[in-house]
Amino acid sequence: MKKILFLTLAAFATAAFLGYRYKAPEPELLTPSCYVSCFNADVREQFRVEASTQAFAMMHETPLYYKLESPTGVPVSFKAADGSTAMGYEIRSKTKSNKWVFVIQEWWGLNDYIKRESETLSKELDNVNVIALDLYDGKVAATPDSAMKLVQAAKTDRLENIIKGAIAYAGSNAKIYTIGWCFGGMWSLQTTLLAGKQAAGCVMYYGRPETNLEKLKTLNCDVIGFFGNQDKSPSPEMVTKFEADMQTAGKKITAYKYEANHGFANPSNPSFNKTATEDAHVKAVAFLKEHMK
Numbered sequence: 001m002k003k004i005l006f007l008t009l010a011a012f013a014t015a016a017f018l019g020y021r022y023k024a025p026e027p028e029l030l031t032p033s034c035y036v037s038c039f040n041a042d043v044r045e046q047f048r049v050e051a052s053t054q055a056f057a058m059m060h061e062t063p064l065y066y067k068l069e070s071p072t073g074v075p076v077s078f079k080a081a082d083g084s085t086a087m088g089y090e091i092r093s094k095t096k097s098n099k100w101v102f103v104i105q106e107w108w109g110l111n112d113y114i115k116r117e118s119e120t121l122s123k124e125l126d127n128v129n130v131i132a133l134d135l136y137d138g139k140v141a142a143t144p145d146s147a148m149k150l151v152q153a154a155k156t157d158r159l160e161n162i163i164k165g166a167i168a169y170a171g172s173n174a175k176i177y178t179i180g181w182c183f184g185g186m187w188s189l190q191t192t193l194l195a196g197k198q199a200a201g202c203v204m205y206y207g208r209p210e211t212n213l214e215k216l217k218t219l220n221c222d223v224i225g226f227f228g229n230q231d232k233s234p235s236p237e238m239v240t241k242f243e244a245d246m247q248t249a250g251k252k253i254t255a256y257k258y259e260a261n262h263g264f265a266n267p268s269n270p271s272f273n274k275t276a277t278e279d280a281h282v283k284a285v286a287f288l289k290e291h292m293k
Contacts, residue, residue, distance in 0.1 A: 044186070044190060057148050061269060062144065063111075068116050072091060072122075073091040074089070080158075087134040088133050089114075091130045099200075103121065103180065103184075104183075107147045118131075126289075133163065163190075176192075176195045178199075180207060182262070184207065185207020203288065207234070213249050223254070226283075228260040228276075264276050
C-alpha cells in the first residue's frame with residue numbers, strides 16, 4: 001500500500017513539474033514601451049539593461065574557442081578622459097598617418113577574434129592606424145552569463161571616458177573611422193557621435209541604433225550598417241525606424257539586411273553565416289576606402 005501511495009505521489013509531482021516546464025514562457029526582450037516608461041531615453045542605458053536579461057543572453061551562443069596566432073599588433077595604454085588608464089590593441093601604419101580606425105568589441109570583450117579583425121582591417125586598408133578599444137578594462141567573457149556581468153559593470157560614463165581618451169590619443173588632426181559588432185555596433189555609432197567633426201565614417205554591425213534625432217543631427221559622416229532579418233535586437237522594425245530617423249535628421253545611412261541571426265558575422269559564433277559575413281565585409285572595406293580618399 002505504501003509503495004502504491006509513493007508511486008502515486010511521485011507521478012503527481014512529475015506531472016506538476018512537466019506542466020510547469022511546458023507552460024513557463026521563454027524569457028522575452030524588453031518592449032519599446034517598457035523602455036519609455038521604465039528607463040531614461042538614453043539608448044546606451046537601454047541596451048545595458050536589455051543586455052543584462054536572460055532573453056538577450058539566449059541570443060548569444062557560447063563562442064567557439066579561437067586563439068590568434070602570431071599577432072602583429074601590440075597592447076597599448078593611454079589616458080582616459082577622467083585621467084585614469086585605458087587600454088587597447090594597436091596596429092600602427094608603417095608610414096605616418098592621420099587616419100584612424102577604432103574597432104569596438106562585441107559584448108564578449110576585446111578577445112582574439114576582435115584582434116584578428118583589427119589586423120585584417122590593417123592589411124586591407126592603406127596607410128591607416130587601427131586601434132581596438134578595450135571597453136572592459138582587461139576583462140573578457142567566454143560564456144553568455146559572464147558577458148552579462150561585464151555588460152552590467154560597464155558603466156556608460158566609463159565607456160565615454162575611454163573613447164574620449166582614445167580620440168585624444170589619436171590627436172586633434174585625426175580622421176576617425178569606427179567599426180563594431182553587437183555591443184560594439186551600438187558603440188561604433190556612439191563613438192562617431194563623440195568624435196564630432198573628426199568623425200569620417202561609421203560601420204555598425206547589428207548594433208542598437210540611436211533614436212534621439214537631435215543627436216543624429218550632429219553626425220559628421222555617413223553610416224553603413226549590416227543587420228539580420230531574424231535578429232530580435234535590433235529587430236528589423238528598429239532598423240527601419242533608424243533609416244527613417246536618419247533621413248529626417250538629414251544624414252546618410254546605407255543599410256544591408258541579411259536572412260541571418262544576431263551575431264552572424266562572428267566565425268566563433270555557432271550561428272555564423274559565412275555568405276552574409278563575406279558580403280558585408282567586402283562592402284564595409286569598400287565603404288571605408290571610399291571615405292578615406
